[in-house]
Amino acid sequence: xxxxxxxxxxxxxxxxxxxxxxxxxxxxxxQTPGRTAELAxxxxxxxxxxxxxxxxxxxxxxxDSAGALDRLTDDELLRHLLLLHRIHxxxxxxxxARAIDDLRxxxxxxxxxIALVGVQxxxxxxxxSASSCGGGAAALGxxxxxxxxxxAPELSAVEVAxxxxxxxxxxxxxxxxRPDRTERAPASEVGRAAxxxxxxxxx
Numbered sequence: 133x134x135x136x137x138x139x140x141x142x143x144x145x146x147x148x149x150x151x152x153x154x155x156x157x158x159x160x161x162x163q164t165p166g167r168t169a170e171l172a173x174x175x176x177x178x179x180x181x182x183x184x185x186x187x188x189x190x191x192x193x194x195x196d197s198a199g200a201l202d203r204l205t206d207d208e209l210l211r212h213l214l215l216l217h218r219i220h221x222x223x224x225x226x227x228x229a230r231a232i233d234d235l236r237x238x239x240x241x242x243x244x245x246i247a248l249v250g251v252q253x254x255x256x257x258x259x260x261s262a263s264s265c266g267g268g269a270a271a272l273g274x275x276x277x278x279x280x281x282x283x284a285p286e287l288s289a290v291e292v293a294x295x296x297x298x299x300x301x302x303x304x305x306x307x308x309x310r311p312d313r314t315e316r317a318p319a320s321e322v323g324r325a326a327x328x329x330x331x332x333x334x335x
Contacts (some may be wrong), residue, residue, distance in 0.1 A: 184217035231283035254288040257294040
């Protein structure tokens with residue numbers, strides 16, 4: 133096979149303004165009356181469908197090569213297009229977990245910890261513990277939601293909450309009380325019942 137031509141590539145920073153301009157132009161077309169605007173929007177829709185089918189075929193061809201598939205999904209632009217056309221090969225929960233893994237170093241640098249609780253019925257539940265309060269914690273929650281929805285736009289909701297508090301420890305003395313007794317046992321009785329447990333010795 134001959135060598136592929138060395139065509140110039142757009143950097144991610146150069147792609148973003150083009151996508152923003154495309155959104156603006158499409159918004160203007162939607163507001164423009166007349167058959168010409170309708171035909172232009174129809175042409176864009178058909179072109180999008182064709183490119184989506186082409187991407188799906190590329191993904192199918194790369195499915196036998198884990199390395200090639202990883203390179204496709206690691207590319208930011210391709211990942212967004214695969215998600216847009218709902219042909220991303222990774223399962224939903226896997227993409228949510230990846231979004232959290234990518235965020236974890238940034239959050240730890242701000243004194244926060246994050247964990248995936250689970251994904252069910254198109255709702256991702258995430259545990260986020262932050263040392264900051266008020267607006268700082270809210271901003272981190274918004275950051276998490278934005279990141280997760282970038283990787284999993286089909287989610288209907290992203291619930292971010294503080295982790296559940298650890299259960300309170302039961303006093304040792306309470307372990308020796310009978311449920312049918314309302315008065316606390318005398319300290320001497322607890323000590324005799326606890327025996328080695330209270331003293332750390334052996335029987």
